[in-house]
Amino acid sequence: VAVLTAPSRLRRPRIRWGRHIEGYLVISPWLIGFVAFTAGPMIASAYLSLTRYDLLSPPRWIGIENFSRMLADDLFPTALLNTLFYTVLAVPSQVLVALLMALALNRQLRGIGFFRAAFYLPTVMPSVANVMLWLWIFNPDLGIANAILRLVGLSGINWLTDPNLAKPSLILMSLWRVGSQMVIFLAGLQSVPDTLHEAAAIDGASRLQRLWNVTLPMISPVIFFNVIVGVIDSFQIFTVAFIATGGGPVNATYFYVLHLYDEGFSNFHMGYASSLAWVLFAIILVFTIGQFLVGRQWVYYEGGERK
Amino acid sequence: VQPTAPPAPTKAPAAQPTAAPTPTPAPAAQAQPAASPATLQVWWEDTWTEKDVWENIVKGFTATHPNITLTSVPVPFGDMQTKVLTGLAGGLSLDILYSHPVLNATYAAKGALIELDSYLKTSTLKLDDFFESALLQHRYKGKLYSIPLDHECNLYFYNTDAVKKAGLEDPNALYRQGKWTLDTYIQYVGKLSQGTGTDRVYGAAEIPKSLRIQAVWIWGQGGDVFTDDYSATRINEPEALKAWEFLADHIRKGWAPSIDVINNAQAGATGLFNSGRLVFINNIRAYVWTLKEGVPANMVPHPVMPNGKEYARIGTDAEGIYSKTPNRDLAWQALEYLVTNANDALVKAKAASPNRKSVYTSDSWTKSLLPWEVPNADLYLKVANNARGLFLPPGFSEIDKRAQTGYEKITLNKATPKEAMDQAKKEMDPLLKEALQ
Numbered sequence: 001v002a003v004l005t006a007p008s009r010l011r012r013p014r015i016r017w018g019r020h021i022e023g024y025l026v027i028s029p030w031l032i033g034f035v036a037f038t039a040g041p042m043i044a045s046a047y048l049s050l051t052r053y054d055l056l057s058p059p060r061w062i063g064i065e066n067f068s069r070m071l072a073d074d075l076f077p078t079a080l081l082n083t084l085f086y087t088v089l090a091v092p093s094q095v096l097v098a099l100l101m102a103l104a105l106n107r108q109l110r111g112i113g114f115f116r117a118a119f120y121l122p123t124v125m126p127s128v129a130n131v132m133l134w135l136w137i138f139n140p141d142l143g144i145a146n147a148i149l150r151l152v153g154l155s156g157i158n159w160l161t162d163p164n165l166a167k168p169s170l171i172l173m174s175l176w177r178v179g180s181q182m183v184i185f186l187a188g189l190q191s192v193p194d195t196l197h198e199a200a201a202i203d204g205a206s207r208l209q210r211l212w213n214v215t216l217p218m219i220s221p222v223i224f225f226n227v228i229v230g231v232i233d234s235f236q237i238f239t240v241a242f243i244a245t246g247g248g249p250v251n252a253t254y255f256y257v258l259h260l261y262d263e264g265f266s267n268f269h270m271g272y273a274s275s276l277a278w279v280l281f282a283i284i285l286v287f288t289i290g291q292f293l294v295g296r297q298w299v300y301y302e303g304g305e306r307k
Numbered sequence: 308v309q310p311t312a313p314p315a316p317t318k319a320p321a322a323q324p325t326a327a328p329t330p331t332p333a334p335a336a337q338a339q340p341a342a343s344p345a346t347l348q349v350w351w352e353d354t355w356t357e358k359d360v361w362e363n364i365v366k367g368f369t370a371t372h373p374n375i376t377l378t379s380v381p382v383p384f385g386d387m388q389t390k391v392l393t394g395l396a397g398g399l400s401l402d403i404l405y406s407h408p409v410l411n412a413t414y415a416a417k418g419a420l421i422e423l424d425s426y427l428k429t430s431t432l433k434l435d436d437f438f439e440s441a442l443l444q445h446r447y448k449g450k451l452y453s454i455p456l457d458h459e460c461n462l463y464f465y466n467t468d469a470v471k472k473a474g475l476e477d478p479n480a481l482y483r484q485g486k487w488t489l490d491t492y493i494q495y496v497g498k499l500s501q502g503t504g505t506d507r508v509y510g511a512a513e514i515p516k517s518l519r520i521q522a523v524w525i526w527g528q529g530g531d532v533f534t535d536d537y538s539a540t541r542i543n544e545p546e547a548l549k550a551w552e553f554l555a556d557h558i559r560k561g562w563a564p565s566i567d568v569i570n571n572a573q574a575g576a577t578g579l580f581n582s583g584r585l586v587f588i589n590n591i592r593a594y595v596w597t598l599k600e601g602v603p604a605n606m607v608p609h610p611v612m613p614n615g616k617e618y619a620r621i622g623t624d625a626e627g628i629y630s631k632t633p634n635r636d637l638a639w640q641a642l643e644y645l646v647t648n649a650n651d652a653l654v655k656a657k658a659a660s661p662n663r664k665s666v667y668t669s670d671s672w673t674k675s676l677l678p679w680e681v682p683n684a685d686l687y688l689k690v691a692n693n694a695r696g697l698f699l700p701p702g703f704s705e706i707d708k709r710a711q712t713g714y715e716k717i718t719l720n721k722a723t724p725k726e727a728m729d730q731a732k733k734e735m736d737p738l739l740k741e742a743l744q
Contacts, residue, residue: 055395056396056417056418139567139570140567158567249719250721
């Protein structure tokens with residue numbers, strides 16, 4: 001029996017299992033990090049969202065009370081609507097500006113590398129420094145923004161202290177940091193085969209027609225990617241409002257994550273803050289799925305992987 | 308101007324008589340033996356100007372208590388509550404904790420501070436030398452959780468040249484004649500607010516946006532912030548609405564610089580005052596040193612309010628014993644030292660007002676006064692006695708946030724005071740109820 005079984009033992013995927021172990025060992029730093037800092041906290045947060053927890057006493061199970069509490073929370077709809085408003089206006093604006101910048105920089109000119117780096121530079125600026133810079137730009141008396149308005153005969157405006165202008169001002173600020181999207185667009189534009197442009201040109205297509213009928217369809221997966229990432233980022237807007245406006249004036253820039261932070265770390269309603277986080281997760285998930293469904297209609301994959 | 312009889316002082320319900328009791332002896336006068344060497348950590352509010360003072364206080368304690376090493380950690384006020392409560396949950400190690408009326412009840416309710424009454428029973432520290440209006444802000448459910456390090460009451464500091472140029476009588480003289488009323492104040496700031504753009508001079512700075520400071524104007528109209536049992540807010544009652552109108556007028560009528568103008572000015576409202584663009588600044592004595600020497604200044608208490616009374620807001624920095632300290636008794640020794648010696652040192656450094664009545668007659672206090680403050684030393688004591696404390700319930704910041712949103716709506720003419728405060732009350736009352744559960 002021993003003789004008979006020995007070969008079969010040898011045939012068992014021992015070496016493969018060993019390779020599995022090797023593989024897991026290689027990725028273990030990431031795996032441990034993921035379990036400890038992402039999956040673990042997510043599971044804990046899911047549990048805490050169903051409890052009353054103030055960090056100091058043990059969590060007390062309250063079922064879905066935290067979720068029903070949102071209906072009575074006066075700041076929940078304010079924060080959600082502010083975030084939606086910001087997302088709906090900021091994402092298309094960011095994508096458009098990044099695309100225009102990428103189109104402008106997608107040329108083989110002398111010194112183009114300098115301009116590409118210069119336009120990307122604000123993205124590597126620390127967020128806080130970026131906000132401080134814009135606080136000066138928007139300063140009603142001394143800022144450049146109002147100085148320009150005055151130059152053209154307009155009166156200065158209160159960019160960040162007028163409830164009607166505060167959100168649009170933050171959207172304007174966000175356009176300063178579209179360098180990452182621009183680089184992705186640039187890569188997309190450079191992957192569009194020249195032959196397609198040449199063929200279209202031979203057929204008599206103008207530059208605008210080539211942009212509309214060749215370039216945009218060819219980079220539609222890149223546009224789609226930037227929109228998806230932009231929406232996810234916009235729903236999580238926090239730093240700029242936390243530093244520049246503190247959520248004001250009159251809660252005009254009180255965004256969802258600011259509310260979540262206040263509930264968790266100012267009011268110590270950790271259970272409620274966790275439920276807010278899960279609702280945000282669900283909202284982003286719904287938006288993302290929705291975009292994938294709509295994306296089927298307009299995103300072109302050259303290999304035909306998606307239709 | 309010869310001082311005449313000032314208006315009869317308004318006694319805050321909880322205020323103590325003005326007569327100074329026997330001074331509290333500073334426990335540090337004698338070296339305290341400690342059983343075994345220990346290190347204690349004290350947290351204090353990070354005010355950079357006080358850094359050297361605190362270092363000396365800590366050194367002084369260690370010198371007189373050879374077996375106890377005291378270390379001090381400055382913490383920014385805005386981060387304090389989050390750091391303390393998350394630290395409490397995570398096993399943070401410290402011994403003496405900074406407190407404040409905004410923080411005290413929250414810390415007490417969450418178990419970050421221990422009650423001090425049991426220590427006070429056997430202590431040489433005389434609590435009746437402290438102001439009751441201050442102590443009530445550091446009690447929770449009848450027990451004291453922290454002891455004030457100072458007693459900062461708001462007064463108006465003003466540019467005497469600007470007042471003179473406008474042809475107005477000196478407010479300090481008017482006060483001493485019993486004529487410094489709210490109506491007079493309104494006339495003054497209206498007349499003093501002139502010019503446009505970067506040349507505009509403002510009559511007064513906006514009253515800081517917090518119920519704990521705005522309360523004095525509500526009281527002065529005969530209203531209150533909370534019901535006596537703290538079961539509800541009273542911010543939408545007719546008396547309070549008059550106060551909101553008055554406060555919002557600072558912005559609506561252009562008496563006060565907007566937040567943008569304040570942010571533009573170097574050093575905020577103080578910067579505007581120092582540059583001659585702000586005539587009245589509502590501030591505490593601890594910041595008098597920030598007023599520029601070249602600007603001729605004087606001081607006057609809050610005006611007599613429509614209800615015939617005078618009020619002053621009182622702010623207090625305080626220290627208490629952190630509940631997780633393994634050295635409670637030693638921490639108490641250090642606390643006794645701090646609330647007396649730290650205040651003395653801060654007073655000498657012009658960084659605080661005396662926290663005990665007895666210090667108002669001390670040399671260290673009178674010597675700390677600037678020349679123009681010396682004739683007004685009586686006003687500091689009077690205001691200290693007139694100060695009315697407001698107990699702030701746990702979670703006050705969350706409750707106050709709603710009131711300030713309502714107030715902002717009024718200043719921006721987005722709502723009438725009634726509409727704004729009806730809405731704020733609707734949001735605040737459930738929070739208040741939850742906080743006191």
